[in-house]
Amino acid sequence: MPLSAYLIMSALLFTIGVIGVLIRRNPLIIFMSIELMLNAVNLSFVALSHFLDSADGQMFVFLVLTVAAAEVVVGLALIVSIYRRRHNIDVDEMNIMRG
Amino acid sequence: MTNLSLWVLLLPLLGFIILGLAGRFMPRTAILAVGWGACGLAFLCAAISFFSMLATPAAQRTSDQVVYHWISAGTFSLDFGLLLDPLSMTMLLVVTGVGLLIHIYSAGYMADDPSFWRFFAYLNFFIFAMVMLVIANNFLFLLVGWGLVGLASYLLIGFWYQRRSAVAAAQKAFVINVIGDFGLMLAIFLIFQGAGRLDYAGVLTHTFPAATATAIALLLFVACAAKSAQLPLYMWLPDAMEGPTPVSALIHAATMVTAGVYLVARAYPLFEQSPAALAVVAGIGGATALFAATIALFQLDIKRVLAYSTISQLGYMFMAEGVHNYSAGIFHLVTHAFFKALLFLGAGAVIHALAGEQDMRKMGGLWGRLRVTGLTFLIASLAISGIIPFAGFWSKDEILGSVLAYGNQTGNVWYYILWAIGILTAGMTAFYMFRLFFGIFAGDYRGASVAVNDNTNGDVEEQEAAAAGHHHAGPVRYNSIHDVAPVMSIPLIILAILSVIGGFIGSMALFGLPNWSPLANFLPAAMHNHAAEGSLTLEWISTGLSLLAGVLGIGMAWRLYGKGFAFKQNSNPLYQLVFHKYYVDEILNAVLIIPVLALSRTLSRYLEGDVLDGGSRGISTLFRGTSTFMRRVQTGYMRNYALGILLGVVVIIVYYAVRG
Amino acid sequence: MTFDIVSFIVLAVATTATALGVIAFKNAVHSALSLILTLLFLALFYLQLQAMFIAVVQILIYAGAIMVLFLFVVTMLAPDQNESDLKDAIPWQRIVGGLLGLVLVAALSYELFTGAQITGPKAAAGNSLTQAVTAYHGDTQAFGMALFHGFLFPFEVTSLLIIVAILGALVFGRRAN
Numbered sequence: 016m017p018l019s020a021y022l023i024m025s026a027l028l029f030t031i032g033v034i035g036v037l038i039r040r041n042p043l044i045i046f047m048s049i050e051l052m053l054n055a056v057n058l059s060f061v062a063l064s065h066f067l068d069s070a071d072g073q074m075f076v077f078l079v080l081t082v083a084a085a086e087v088v089v090g091l092a093l094i095v096s097i098y099r100r101r102h103n104i105d106v107d108e109m110n111i112m113r114g
Numbered sequence: 115m116t117n118l119s120l121w122v123l124l125l126p127l128l129g130f131i132i133l134g135l136a137g138r139f140m141p142r143t144a145i146l147a148v149g150w151g152a153c154g155l156a157f158l159c160a161a162i163s164f165f166s167m168l169a170t171p172a173a174q175r176t177s178d179q180v181v182y183h184w185i186s187a188g189t190f191s192l193d194f195g196l197l198l199d200p201l202s203m204t205m206l207l208v209v210t211g212v213g214l215l216i217h218i219y220s221a222g223y224m225a226d227d228p229s230f231w232r233f234f235a236y237l238n239f240f241i242f243a244m245v246m247l248v249i250a251n252n253f254l255f256l257l258v259g260w261g262l263v264g265l266a267s268y269l270l271i272g273f274w275y276q277r278r279s280a281v282a283a284a285q286k287a288f289v290i291n292v293i294g295d296f297g298l299m300l301a302i303f304l305i306f307q308g309a310g311r312l313d314y315a316g317v318l319t320h321t322f323p324a325a326t327a328t329a330i331a332l333l334l335f336v337a338c339a340a341k342s343a344q345l346p347l348y349m350w351l352p353d354a355m356e357g358p359t360p361v362s363a364l365i366h367a368a369t370m371v372t373a374g375v376y377l378v379a380r381a382y383p384l385f386e387q388s389p390a391a392l393a394v395v396a397g398i399g400g401a402t403a404l405f406a407a408t409i410a411l412f413q414l415d416i417k418r419v420l421a422y423s424t425i426s427q428l429g430y431m432f433m434a435e436g437v438h439n440y441s442a443g444i445f446h447l448v449t450h451a452f453f454k455a456l457l458f459l460g461a462g463a464v465i466h467a468l469a470g471e472q473d474m475r476k477m478g479g480l481w482g483r484l485r486v487t488g489l490t491f492l493i494a495s496l497a498i499s500g501i502i503p504f505a506g507f508w509s510k511d512e513i514l515g516s517v518l519a520y521g522n523q524t525g526n527v528w529y530y531i532l533w534a535i536g537i538l539t540a541g542m543t544a545f546y547m548f549r550l551f552f553g554i555f556a557g558d559y560r561g562a563s564v565a566v567n568d569n570t571n572g573d574v575e576e577q578e579a580a581a582a583g584h585h586h587a588g589p590v591r592y593n594s595i596h597d598v599a600p601v602m603s604i605p606l607i608i609l610a611i612l613s614v615i616g617g618f619i620g621s622m623a624l625f626g627l628p629n630w631s632p633l634a635n636f637l638p639a640a641m642h643n644h645a646a647e648g649s650l651t652l653e654w655i656s657t658g659l660s661l662l663a664g665v666l667g668i669g670m671a672w673r674l675y676g677k678g679f680a681f682k683q684n685s686n687p688l689y690q691l692v693f694h695k696y697y698v699d700e701i702l703n704a705v706l707i708i709p710v711l712a713l714s715r716t717l718s719r720y721l722e723g724d725v726l727d728g729g730s731r732g733i734s735t736l737f738r739g740t741s742t743f744m745r746r747v748q749t750g751y752m753r754n755y756a757l758g759i760l761l762g763v764v765v766i767i768v769y770y771a772v773r774g
Numbered sequence: 775m776t777f778d779i780v781s782f783i784v785l786a787v788a789t790t791a792t793a794l795g796v797i798a799f800k801n802a803v804h805s806a807l808s809l810i811l812t813l814l815f816l817a818l819f820y821l822q823l824q825a826m827f828i829a830v831v832q833i834l835i836y837a838g839a840i841m842v843l844f845l846f847v848v849t850m851l852a853p854d855q856n857e858s859d860l861k862d863a864i865p866w867q868r869i870v871g872g873l874l875g876l877v878l879v880a881a882l883s884y885e886l887f888t889g890a891q892i893t894g895p896k897a898a899a900g901n902s903l904t905q906a907v908t909a910y911h912g913d914t915q916a917f918g919m920a921l922f923h924g925f926l927f928p929f930e931v932t933s934l935l936i937i938v939a940i941l942g943a944l945v946f947g948r949r950a951n
Contacts, residue, residue, distance in 0.1 A: 016778055016779060016782045019886045019887060020782060020786075021819070021823070022882075022886050023882070023883050023886055023887075024786050024789070024790075024819075026878075026879055026882040026883065026886070027790060027879055028789065028790070028793055028812075030875045030876075030878050030879045030882075031790070031793045031794060031796075031797060031875075032793075032797075033756075033760055033871075033875055033878070034797060034871055034872060034875040035796060035797030036753060036756050037753050037756055037757055037760065037867060037868075037871035037875075038753070038797070038867065038868045038871055038872075039753075039797060040753070040862070041802055043802045043805075043806075043844065043847065043848050043851070044796070044797065044802055044805050045753070046844070047796050047805055047806065047809045047844065048796065048797055050809065050813075050836075050840070051793055051796060051797075051809070051812065054812070054813065054816050054836075057816070057828075057832075058816060058819060058820075061819070061820050061823050061825045061828060062823055064823075064825065065823040065824060065825065070916075070917065070920050073825050073827070073828050073917065074920065074921060074924070074925045074928075076825075076828050077828070077831065077921065078925075078928055078929075078932055080831060080832075080835055080836070081932045081935065081936060082932070082935065083836075083840065084835060084839065084840055084936070084939075085935050085936050085938075085939035086939070087840050087843060087844070088843070088939045088940065088942075088943045089939050089942045089943055089946070091843060091844070091847045091943075092942065092943035092944075092945075092946035092947050093946055094847065094851070095847065095850070095851070095946070095947060096946045096947065098851050104851060106751070106752050106753060107751050107753075107862075107863050107864075109752065749863075749864065751863060751864055751867075753864075753867065754864055754867060757867060757870065757871055757874070760871065760874050760875075760878070761874060763878065764874050764877050764878050764881070767878060767881045767882060767885070768877065768881045770881075770885065771881040771882075771884050771885050
């Protein structure tokens with residue numbers, strides 16, 4: 016398979032993640048969509064690593080994995096604490112910054 | 115030579131700072147201790163320096179002391195320095211000496227004023243500013259002092275800021291003074307362009323091209339005319355009488371208004387380079403002397419008479435300087451400081467005794483009640499009228515003599531006319547001064563009986579006398595009028611003594627003492643050796659005529675007013691013209707102020723209202739509109755903002771895709 | 775059609791479908807399960823690209839650790855709360871977002887099809903250690919050598935990041951007062 020096939024697959028996954036962030040109001044699903052986007056980028060890294068014959072991309076994937084883990088930990092903690100305060104986790108309700 | 119001039123400068127500043135910051139919380143005795151102390155110590159320092167200077171050989175009497183290197187750029191450098199030479203020494207003694215007497219007097223005059231501390235703070239500030247003006251060793255710090263005395267004058271004229279007329283007078287004084295400051299500034303620019311430096315030592319020895327020299331001298335004279343109230347910039351001084359009377363005595367008679375005379379004397383090498391400018395100085399001086407004297411003839415407000423008299427006497431000083439006799443100008447400055455301060459303080463004592471009354475029509479007969487004031491006022495009147503042997507005689511005589519001698523030397527008929535004007539003015543001076551004296555002290559007291567027709571003189575200041583602390587409480591009964599307290603009478607007596615003997619520092623050549631001339635010998639020789647030497651005959655003609663004019667003036671005043679002053683309306687158009695001060699204020703009002711006000715009103719309605727306000731309203735509407743629109747972007751929905759990010763990403767990607 | 779192509783197409787379809795499921799399921803639990811499948815399929819992609827270590831880590835960390843955390847939170851916070859019960863405040867966002875997404879995919883694909891193609895290995899890229907990783911098909915030993923020689927500093931920074939994240943989670947997780 017050519018490189019572009021993997022990259023288009025990656026773009027498709029990324030866009031699906033973006034749309035998930037845009038249309039969902041459950042912060043948990045928004046987080047999952049973000050995970051989708053991260054994984055789409057990971058796919059690009061790995062594919063490019065393979066086609067460039069260099070493992071640098073894989074190193075990045077490894078680092079992205081740890082960043083994603085950290086992000087999920089903090090994000091979920093945030094959501095839990097918001098839920099404790101408001102008993103509601105609809106992101107549209109979190110609009111006190113509205114102009 | 116002991117040079118304490120830095121202390122003369124700093125002590126009043128210190129006093130001003132202490133009083134300005136803490137005066138509000140200080141008891142009166144402490145305020146007086148600081149105010150009198152600052153001025154008194156400054157005078158002491160000046161006196162010590164003076165005697166030290168007398169003990170120094172004449173050639174070493176100039177001390178140019180650099181206090182602080184201020185600017186240094188390439189070949190240009192500017193220092194804050196003090197130039198103590200006989201000229202500035204003379205000025206220092208006059209400023210601090212007369213200033214000290216007036217400080218003392220003010221303690222009595224202002225005793226009831228709620229802003230007692232503020233008054234003394236301003237007085238100290240004025241002394242500081244004036245010393246700065248006199249003692250600076252370069253034109254830039256001269257300008258600093260020049261502006262600061264203008265500020266001090268503004269503050270003190272408007273001291274009773276609750277009175278509209280005082281505020282208006284202060285503003286008028288300030289505006290006209292700024293015209294002068296502007297002239298001085300332009301002169302300084304020209305000097306710097308021509309000489310490349312600003313210190314006196316360098317500039318005054320520099321030879322400028324003829325046209326530049328004339329321009330510099332004339333611009334300097336614009337500054338002098340504004341500060342010293344010469345034609346056509348004299349209008350502010352009569353109005354400056356709105357200030358407390360000690361202020362009129364100190365600033366608007368004895369010291370500040372002489373700054374112009376000082377500047378011409380200081381910068382005389384520049385004026386020497388331009389005969390045309392000197393002719394202007396002499397001409398303006400003569401014209402002002404006559405013009406102001408005529409106005410003073412029929413004024414009813416006693417302070418206004420003295421104000422116009424001051425303008426007239428300043429004209430004499432410029433006349434002397436215009437004929438190269440700078441030391442005679444300074445001589446008259448000194449004697450004038452004595453007797454004019456005395457006249458103002460005497461007028462202040464009268465006003466004080468009559469609880470704020472300034473209208474001559476409501477005075478009279480006060481000789482019986484105000485003995486000290488009356489006697490000192492008489493001495494001062496004799497001095498200003500040029501009666502031998504009082505101070506004014508000697509200085510005025512020297513001026514008139516040198517004008518006549520100069521006319522004789524150059525053969526220019528205009529200087530004879532100038533001399534004639536001087537003699538005429540001397541007669542008029544004697545007349546109006548004794549009209550004033552008789553009006554106040556002779557005849558019967560009119561305060562309680564005469565109902566004054568208010569519309570006789572539009573600006574006799576019935577309403578103005580209602581000052582803070584000087585509320586015009588209506589006529590005072592004759593028997594309840596008391597002479598002033600010692601704190602006020604002692605300065606009067608000292609000044610009276612000076613008015614008697616002050617003239618003896620001048621030349622006595624006429625009276626068989628050819629080598630006796632302490633002041634002229636003290637001042638640099640160059641300041642008078644350009645003056646024309648007249649023959650003794652000419653001198654005697656001049657002296658005799660001026661004395662005769664003085665006696666005639668007094669005699670006429672005695673005939674008309676010796677039995678008491680009676681105000682009569684006179685429909686003679688000439689009289690009306692002079693009585694209304696040549697309608698200068700009315701003309702200015704019609705020519706300048708009404709059009710400016712009308713223009714301002716139009717501009718305020720249309721430019722300010724429609725264009726500027728409309729414009730800013732339009733801008734605010736624009737912003738309101740756009741932000742109302744933009745506000746809708748700020749939905750507060752987080753994912754809505756994420757959509758914005760996506761939009762940006764898409765735009766960038768599509769741009770690259772399309773560009774290929 | 776080689777095995778390569780067939781497996782790619784199958785995997786691509788499956789991944790896209792499960793990914794769509796993540797954003798389409800109304801129930802967060804279903805979304806999470808769908809995401810787990812997506813991540814597994816991605817691991818297969820990695821295997822296909824001969825990145826064995828990454829593929830294993832993907833399954834262990836993502837599908838194992840992170841998704842367990844997700845499921846834990848999802849089930850803790852009102853798993854039956856249905857988002858469609860509430861009225862969507864900005865309904866047009868759905869359409870605009872979808873359209874923009876389509877444009878994004880189209881533009882990216884166009885770019886990738888028409889842009890410069892990388893056809894073969896470029897030996898110049900990467901140093902010898904990282905080349906060893908690809909040479910041994912993502913071998914763990916080679917990967918470790920490369921990571922600890924060439925990327926030690928980023929690796930250590932990551933550990934710091936994780937500590938900070940744990941502390942942050944602790945702070946957020948504490949009850950008020």
